[in-house]
Amino acid sequence: MERITITIDDDLLASVDALVNAKGYTSRSEAIRDLLRAAARAEHVTDTDTPCVATLTYVYNHAQRDLPQRLADAQHDHHDLSVATTHVHFGHEDCLEVAILRGPAAAISAHANELTA
Numbered sequence: 001m002e003r004i005t006i007t008i009d010d011d012l013l014a015s016v017d018a019l020v021n022a023k024g025y026t027s028r029s030e031a032i033r034d035l036l037r038a039a040a041r042a043e044h045v046t047d048t049d050t051p052c053v054a055t056l057t058y059v060y061n062h063a064q065r066d067l068p069q070r071l072a073d074a075q076h077d078h079h080d081l082s083v084a085t086t087h088v089h090f091g092h093e094d095c096l097e098v099a100i101l102r103g104p105a106a107a108i109s110a111h112a113n114e115l116t117a
């Protein structure tokens with residue numbers, strides 16, 4: 001194992017310490033190693049054609065011009081990835097949707113990025 005030095009601002013360091021306490025890590029190093037492993041794993045998985053299932057949850061304002069139509073168009077363009085979508089009228093203008101997706105990891109990741117952009 002190598003020792004490295006990183007520079008981090010006070011607010012972010014406070015978040016790391018809160019995480020250490022909440023999850024019971026024995027040190028900041030252990031918490032940061034875990035976070036880096038998870039990030040590396042996620043990056044690796046989304047870069048492949050590994051078959052996967054995913055849920056994507058997002059909230060949007062249905063009164064925003066073109067947005068509901070653009071979302072529906074994106075979903076129809078990738079109907080092959082879509083298992084089901086649940087729509088909840090979350091407020092007077094806000095809608096919450098949970099999309100259940102299935103397909104190659106890279107395609108799902110790209111579609112999720114498109115939906116949430």
Ligand code: NI
Nearest residue numbers: 088089090095
């Ligand atoms: Ni709605």
